[in-house]
Amino acid sequence: MKKRLLTLLLVTLACVTAVSAQGRRGLRLNEVMIANDSTSVVDDFGRYSAWVELYNSTFAPLEISSVFITNDRSNNTLYPVPLGDVNTEIPARQHVLFWADGEPNKGTFHLNFTFTPGEDNYLAIYDANGLSLIDEIVVPGNLLPGQSYARKADGEGGINNPEDWEVRDGSEAKYITPSSNNIIKSTNNKVDSFAENDPHGFAMAVMAMCIVFSALLVLSICFYIISRIGASVSRSRKIKALASDDEELADHHHEQDSGEVIAAISAALAEHLDAHDRESTILTINKVRRAYSPWSSKIYNLRELPRK
Amino acid sequence: MFSEFLTQNLQEFWHLTGFYNATWQHLVMLVVGLFFIWLAIKKNFEPMLLVPIGFGILIGNVPFNTTAGLEIGIYEEGSVLNILYNGVSAGWYPPLIFLGIGAMTDFSALIANPKLMLIGAAAQFGIFGAYMVALLLGFAPDQAGAIAIIGGADGPTAIFLSSKLAPNLMGAIAVSAYSYMALVPVIQPPLMRLLTTKNERLIKMKPARAVSQNEKIIFPIVGLILTCFVVPSGLPLLGMLFFGNLLRECGVTNRLAKTASNALTDIVTILLGMTVGASTQASEFLTSETIRIFLLGFMAFIIASASGVIFVKLFNLVLPKSKKINPLIGNAGVSAVPMSARISNNLGLEYDPSNYLLMHAMGPNVAGVIGSAVAAGVLLGFLA
Numbered sequence: 001m002k003k004r005l006l007t008l009l010l011v012t013l014a015c016v017t018a019v020s021a022q023g024r025r026g027l028r029l030n031e032v033m034i035a036n037d038s039t040s041v042v043d044d045f046g047r048y049s050a051w052v053e054l055y056n057s058t059f060a061p062l063e064i065s066s067v068f069i070t071n072d073r074s075n076n077t078l079y080p081v082p083l084g085d086v087n088t089e090i091p092a093r094q095h096v097l098f099w100a101d102g103e104p105n106k107g108t109f110h111l112n113f114t115f116t117p118g119e120d121n122y123l124a125i126y127d128a129n130g131l132s133l134i135d136e137i138v139v140p141g142n143l144l145p146g147q148s149y150a151r152k153a154d155g156e157g158g159i160n161n162p163e164d165w166e167v168r169d170g171s172e173a174k175y176i177t178p179s180s181n182n183i184i185k186s187t188n189n190k191v192d193s194f195a196e197n198d199p200h201g202f203a204m205a206v207m208a209m210c211i212v213f214s215a216l217l218v219l220s221i222c223f224y225i226i227s228r229i230g231a232s233v234s235r236s237r238k239i240k241a242l243a244s245d246d247e248e249l250a251d252h253h254h255e256q257d258s259g260e261v262i263a264a265i266s267a268a269l270a271e272h273l274d275a276h277d278r279e280s281t282i283l284t285i286n287k288v289r290r291a292y293s294p295w296s297s298k299i300y301n302l303r304e305l306p307r308k
Numbered sequence: 309m310f311s312e313f314l315t316q317n318l319q320e321f322w323h324l325t326g327f328y329n330a331t332w333q334h335l336v337m338l339v340v341g342l343f344f345i346w347l348a349i350k351k352n353f354e355p356m357l358l359v360p361i362g363f364g365i366l367i368g369n370v371p372f373n374t375t376a377g378l379e380i381g382i383y384e385e386g387s388v389l390n391i392l393y394n395g396v397s398a399g400w401y402p403p404l405i406f407l408g409i410g411a412m413t414d415f416s417a418l419i420a421n422p423k424l425m426l427i428g429a430a431a432q433f434g435i436f437g438a439y440m441v442a443l444l445l446g447f448a449p450d451q452a453g454a455i456a457i458i459g460g461a462d463g464p465t466a467i468f469l470s471s472k473l474a475p476n477l478m479g480a481i482a483v484s485a486y487s488y489m490a491l492v493p494v495i496q497p498p499l500m501r502l503l504t505t506k507n508e509r510l511i512k513m514k515p516a517r518a519v520s521q522n523e524k525i526i527f528p529i530v531g532l533i534l535t536c537f538v539v540p541s542g543l544p545l546l547g548m549l550f551f552g553n554l555l556r557e558c559g560v561t562n563r564l565a566k567t568a569s570n571a572l573t574d575i576v577t578i579l580l581g582m583t584v585g586a587s588t589q590a591s592e593f594l595t596s597e598t599i600r601i602f603l604l605g606f607m608a609f610i611i612a613s614a615s616g617v618i619f620v621k622l623f624n625l626v627l628p629k630s631k632k633i634n635p636l637i638g639n640a641g642v643s644a645v646p647m648s649a650r651i652s653n654n655l656g657l658e659y660d661p662s663n664y665l666l667m668h669a670m671g672p673n674v675a676g677v678i679g680s681a682v683a684a685g686v687l688l689g690f691l692a
Contacts, residue, residue: 190691194449201443201452205436208686209429215538215682216429216675220422222530223523227419230523 364585428675434612
């Protein structure tokens with residue numbers, strides 16, 4: 001009974017952890033434009049509306065239907081992202097754009113609120129329970145029309161931390177990127193860095209060999225210690241069980257495990273029975289053991305006879 | 309009219325045939341495939357791998373009209389071969405092979421003498437030596453890393469890493485890695501003789517102590533935690549390796565261990581070998597890069613084997629006389645299991661018929677498996 005309870009507890013714990021891991025905590029507010037002055041992107045009705053970009057910072061697709069988006073601190077559940085739209089699944093490390101035009105009947109990606117240019121605008125996303133805050137930000141009121149407020153790096157940084165955000169004006173250095181990466185990468189930075197700073201591979205060789213050596217050295221030391229502890233424990237157990245002192249133990253060990261005795265028995269068996277493995281000089285003696293498993297048990301295939 | 313119709317259809321059919329679409333590159337690759345099959349069957353070089361790879365090369369290089377949309381090529385999305393190839397391109401065959409390796413491998417020799425793990429680490433210098441040479445030859449760092457892993461002498465690891473770092477070079481890297489693994493008995497002995505003196509070859513090592521089952525159970529658990537805490541990017545390979553080993557050693561999952569080490573490994577080996585072979589399409593394979601990859605692979609093998617032997621010689625300088633290690637087991641630091649350990653044993657017996665080195669060589673040999681997986685994790689962490 002105790003075993004069952006323990007198993008149930010472990011399974012429940014695993015499920016809870018898994019569910020929590022699959023939550024929407026990886027969803028991020030990534031870029032916001034409060035006043036779209038016709039220099040930015042148009043919606044599917046050809047209008048220049050304010051927009052909000054959400055970013056899936058995880059490495060797995062993220063379904064955001066029933067997540068709440070709000071600009072009202074007193075109403076967490078202002079706009080629920082509708083169910084039943086395949087486009088609400090954001091692929092890994094990708095974006096989705098919502099239009100803050102106050103016209104939700106235009107489609108899934110049209111919010112039921114608008115922003116107020118010239119004032120600080122609060123924006124938040126809440127999980128489906130309407131209580132768990134996923135991300136929030138206060139967009140500063142000094143944002144000019146056509147400027148966006150964006151995370152410096154896609155999805156990176158904390159919640160409501162202005163230091164991770166910057167104002168973008170569409171210039172060469174501060175480009176506005178609706179539904180696209182805030183930092184556009186044309187190459188792999190890591191590879192570029194190695195190509196530039198370590199053209200001969202010497203640093204890589206030194207670093208990598210140090211890591212490989214230290215990993216195996218730690219393992220080696222660990223097993224040296226474990227084997228010493230194991231040897232000491234088994235020695236003391238044997239002393240307790242079989243002999244009163246080390247001398248007797250040594251005698252007993254000699255009697256039990258003599259390689260010569262085993263070799264003689266094997267040679268005799270090979271000589272008289274011509275028994276050997278595939279190789280003519282090797283003989284393996286295996287203990288026959290039939291492991292029980294309920295999966296293969298015939299008992300569970302039989303129905304009990306009905307009782308009168 | 310009827311004859312026109314007939315001629316037109318026959319002409320269309322002729323344009324679909326391999327005879328019409330064949331190029332000299334296809335024919336060269338078909339010869340390469342036949343050569344692999346010949347090596348495996350007649351010379352017994354790694355037949356379990358070279359037969360599937362060789363036949364895969366034949367499958368992948370049967371010419372056909374690629375513009376006809378027949379959905380038969382390995383690179384055509386939705387084709388049967390493409391679906392099977394997903395295990396290679398997405399990198400999930402190699403961890404499954406590692407599960408089988410873990411379930412097959414007895415780590416006793418390593419647990420009994422943990423210092424042998426360092427030989428497995430030293431041999432990984434082959435990887436990073438080859439990395440430096442690859443950079444010199446003009447490969448980008450990520451391509452160099454994918455090529456250099458050939459020095460780890462571990463096919464699944466090479467496929468896993470190259471699928472992540474340089475997918476376009478994966479066919480050449482995989483074929484190169486498996487070819488050199490098959491040629492280990494030819495490459496290593498002369499090098500071992502060259503780097504050791506006669507006295508060193510005669511060193512007798514103490515028999516390894518018996519290892520308790522508890523130690524064998526603790527090994528995969530501690531091994532996983534320690535190595536993956538250092539290199540989390542090695543998790544797919546190391547996780548499966550140690551998991552397979554726990555199945556084997558815990559004593560209560562014999563059926564699972566048997567399946568992992570027999571049926572599952574066989575199935576994945578067939579699929580892996582065949583699809584890797586089929587991925588070597590002439591247009592991708594017959595390039596100057598492939599020749600450079602083969603050269604680098606050869607160099608990586610030489611450096612890896614030599615660094616293992618040299619490390620043992622240096623290690624002996626600090627070891628007490630009674631605990632000296634025979635440098636002939638240094639070559640086993642490359643993870644061509646158990647071939648390189650057998651070579652150590654055979655060479656040891658050649659110089660002293662009573663000097664059995666197999667069990668001692670198995671220590672660095674299995675450490676090489678762990679070492680190359682860790683090295684792959686390091687490269688992946690730095691370059692992916």
